[in-house]
Amino acid sequence: MTGAARRPTLVTLVMVGFVGLAGCGGAAAPDASTERAAGGEMATDEADYGGAAVRTETTTAEPMVATDDDWDALLEADGAMDEALELAACGDAADHLEHLCDLAERICAIAEETEDSAAADRCSDGTMRCARGREAVADACD
């Protein structure tokens, strides 16, 4: 048993999801009249002329002012997100490495049992790829 067969990784699923959802664009954009009817207030009116939004000032728009605390909170949240993404990527990498090395091990066991030269070549190649993968994961994730 190689133990290498498994379900898709999260990254794969997210990618497939994005591909699948790409065909839905443009279907869900609310129109301004609907928003107004629902009680939405806009600081400026925007009229859509062939895709270009034309702004006509009707109220005084105040710029948003970010305080130091706002920036600190934003940077902290960004750092936490980076850390989470890094953990996920390293988790995926470790998973692939484990399967890669399990497969190499199985190939080598067969090569030893059968004394077949082609299988022995695949064993050497797999062992080399496993070692290279371990090194890469250690460099990136440890």
Next chain:
Amino acid sequence: MTAVLRLVLLLSVLVLAAGCGEAATATWLESARSADDRASREAFLDEGVPPGMQPDDARVVRHDVAYQLARELLDGGDAQGAGAIATEALNEGRADDVFTANLFVVRGQALEALGEPVRATLDYHEALMINETLLEAALAAEGDEE
């Protein structure tokens, strides 16, 4: 994330995507999701792919169902049947993803069960290289985040 949760997530996303298109696609995906025994998996694989579905999305779903069927056959002692299902699915298309890798692995295991271990090493090596590609992609993603 558990394997089952991942599959549910995949199929849910595809079902959502299908909601933007044709009802036939949603029905097809639902039948993939609910295929949980040999008969229903075989019936699903006999169905055609709904028109308008992206070929690679369809391949992913068919590969996953084919893998589950092949695994079921192999576990039930039908290595010949398992190998045939995996080969048929691999002939529909291949990619550097876990779906294709799973099919190579289960076909390799079927070959071992049939007394052809050296041929099995070819399939295991194919799966091994796919895993290496996926490993490199994961590490590249990790590098991009730094």
